[in-house]
Amino acid sequence: MTAETAKDDWPLEDRGVAYGDGLFETVLVRDGRPLLWEQHLARLARGCGVLGIPLPAREALEAPLVEAGEGLSVLKLILTRGSGGRGYALPIPSDPQLRWRLSPFAPSAQRWRQGVRVRHCRLRLGIQPMLAGLKHLNRLENVLARAEWTDADTAEGLLCDSEGRLVEATCMNLVWQRDGKLETPRLDRCGVAGTLRSVLLERAPIHEVDAFPSALDGVEALWLGNSLQGLWPVARLDDAAGTPIRHWTIGPAHRRLQALAHAALGYPPVT
Incomplete structure (x- = not known):
């Protein structure tokens, strides 16, 4: 039930790796349904607005949920600005990268x-x-x-x-x-x-x-x-x-x- 990006698909020059230039959300998923989803999307949208990173389409953010099975799991979404730019200067235009992972979960x-x-x-x-x-x-x-x-x-x-x-x-x-x-x-x-x-x-x-x-x-x-x-x-x-x-x-x-x-x-x- 786990999907990950291969190592060679996450270059060292990705600004999320190099500078922490990005955002993430960890979402509780129950039987394929994300809990507090609207709140997670709203926070991600606020973060994108502050950092100036284009917000992915809702369909792209929800696509990983088709992999979720029954029971509880955690969806981790990571959105980076992508690669490019010289030093701290922003790449124009940017090429945001969205990665995700689904993992089984049990609360304490x-x-x-x-x-x-x-x-x-x-x-x-x-x-x-x-x-x-x-x-x-x-x-x-x-x-x-x-x-x-x-x-x-x-x-x-x-x-x-x-x-x-x-x-x-x-x-x-x-x-x-x-x-x-x-x-x-x-x-x-x-x-x-x-x-x-x-x-x-x-x-x-x-x-x-x-x-x-x-x-x-x-x-x-x-x-x-x-x-x-x-x-x-x-x-x-x-x-x-x-x-x-x-x-x-x-x-x-x-x-x-x-x-x-x-x-x-x-x-x-x-x-």
Whole structure:
């Protein structure tokens, strides 16, 4: 069920390889149907507009789905500007290249039920409003942040920007409940605006806020989520050295938002 471009079809001079000049989407596919597809297409279109890369036709983006079988899989789409240009100068015209892969997928149901342990990261995200929200190919910050821990018990790391504001986890978005109110970090400086986050903002009274890590000291519930894994409740938060600083008991408040997120992805409610 996997389709890949051969190595000799991805030249070293491709700007996606050389400069991270491109975008990608990872889409949950259930029985051949892409979930949150309109949200993924909208984010890809925004990214193409910012980078000045022509958006492929919808038919081209949906063509890989004919290879999807029954059950769950992940479609990864990678769009680069193609090759050409001298140094960083853009090729005119550009010749965008679209590549894709389908892979079998199974979410972590245990993490849905029991919650997860997460930690703060030392790495700070650079602030670049022009790229904020986009899922571009330049992900070295996330790679370096994920290298800060190796223990299997830690599920994710929380990232702040260079001015100390909470932004996201290495590959998930953050939501918390504070004084009965749902909040999520504002993503107008950096970070990836996830498609599940987008749906939750439409369907739940979630407020986008500027917040520093100290804000988590008083929250009643904390979640991490993305369009593949759904929503994980956080049971324990560690500092960047791995020392526990907060614990939460998973309760009804966690389950209510989790149920809303999972309904959007076709995942069962968790009790």
